[in-house]
Amino acid sequence: MKRLLxxxxxxxFVFAAAACTEDVPEEHxxxxxxxxGIFTTADLIxxxxxGDANSVRLGAxxxxxxxxxxxxxxxxxxxxxxxxxxITGNGDCVIRLENGAALQLMDVEIVAGRSGIGCLGNAALSxxxxxxxxxxxxxxxGDITIGENSVFRLxxxxxxxxxxxxxxxxxxxxxxxxxxxxxxxIRGDELRLGxxxxxxxxxxxxxxxxxxxxTLALEEGAKLSVINGGEYHGAEIHDLSVxxxxxxxxxxxxxxxxxxxxxQEADVYLIGSCTPELRFEVGDGSITFVADASEIPExxxxxxxxEETEEPTEE
Numbered sequence: 075m076k077r078l079l080x081x082x083x084x085x086x087f088v089f090a091a092a093a094c095t096e097d098v099p100e101e102h103x104x105x106x107x108x109x110x111g112i113f114t115t116a117d118l119i120x121x122x123x124x125g126d127a128n129s130v131r132l133g134a135x136x137x138x139x140x141x142x143x144x145x146x147x148x149x150x151x152x153x154x155x156x157x158x159x160x161i162t163g164n165g166d167c168v169i170r171l172e173n174g175a176a177l178q179l180m181d182v183e184i185v186a187g188r189s190g191i192g193c194l195g196n197a198a199l200s201x202x203x204x205x206x207x208x209x210x211x212x213x214x215x216g217d218i219t220i221g222e223n224s225v226f227r228l229x230x231x232x233x234x235x236x237x238x239x240x241x242x243x244x245x246x247x248x249x250x251x252x253x254x255x256x257x258x259x260i261r262g263d264e265l266r267l268g269x270x271x272x273x274x275x276x277x278x279x280x281x282x283x284x285x286x287x288x289t290l291a292l293e294e295g296a297k298l299s300v301i302n303g304g305e306y307h308g309a310e311i312h313d314l315s316v317x318x319x320x321x322x323x324x325x326x327x328x329x330x331x332x333x334x335x336x337x338q339e340a341d342v343y344l345i346g347s348c349t350p351e352l353r354f355e356v357g358d359g360s361i362t363f364v365a366d367a368s369e370i371p372e373x374x375x376x377x378x379x380x381e382e383t384e385e386p387t388e389e
Contacts, residue, residue, distance in 0.1 A: 294318025
């Protein structure tokens with residue numbers, strides 16, 4: 075009887091051990107479920123390239139190594155909710171946008187061994203993001219649009235904070251860009267600061283804090299600050315257009331001026347200051363800085379304006 079009991083206990087132990095070591099199917103992560111969260115490099119790359127959902131949440135910080143995230147126009151627009159996590163990469167850029175692609179980054183930090191975001195053509199960016207890079211924070215081959223109420227903080231060790239052919243910042247957005255080669259570099263098209271936009275560009279080297287080869291356009295309530303802690307200009311721009319009440323604070327380097335313009339045909343008033351004093355090469359216009367909006371004179375009525383507002387007379 076005792077022998078039978080021992081045999082039964084042994085059999086029970088073997089059965090229990092087998093049950094504990096039974097293979098459990100590995101849980102499948104659905105990269106198209108934004109509630110799941112992404113935890114691996116492979117899943118994040120797959121989401122950018124082949125996912126079906128238009129948003130995703132980062133469940134952890136991601137290190138891409140030498141890989142990069144590529145987004146096509148057909149795949150976008152997509153949104154990445156970073157939850158305060160970081161995306162790190164050492165490729166040519168951390169995120170590459172093909173022509174026409176649109177990306178929103180919410181509460182994301184990007185740390186780039188080279189460039190943070192590279193745009194192969196025109197691109198739309200929005201959200202709340204911090205980019206720290208060795209080369210450029212953002213580099214665009216075409217025009218870049220920053221969406222409404224977005225917040226971008228860009229810092230580059232040896233490049234520019236942002237370099238693009240043209241840049242438009244939509245209503246309420248803000249951009250803080252610093253870099254050894256300048257904070258902002260606009261290579262040909264317009265730099266437009268929309269209603270209520272705030273932009274700061276800074277460098278401590280012998281380059282312009284802001285360089286714009288096209289028109290710098292400031293809309294109502296726009297605020298621009300340029301600071302050169304080196305020797306050159308705070309801002310070097312082709313010409314300036316002010317479409318409302320705007321603010322410009324400009325500080326140039328030891329051998330430069332606060333703002334240098336190639337051409338200025340219009341008479342412009344700005345709240346703010348410029349040190350050393352602004353200058354431009356050609357044009358019959360003027361740029362006047364005031365401390366308060368009350369110091370700006372009302373525009374004079376032209377004969378054309380009088381004709382347009384004149385009441386028709388009865389015959």
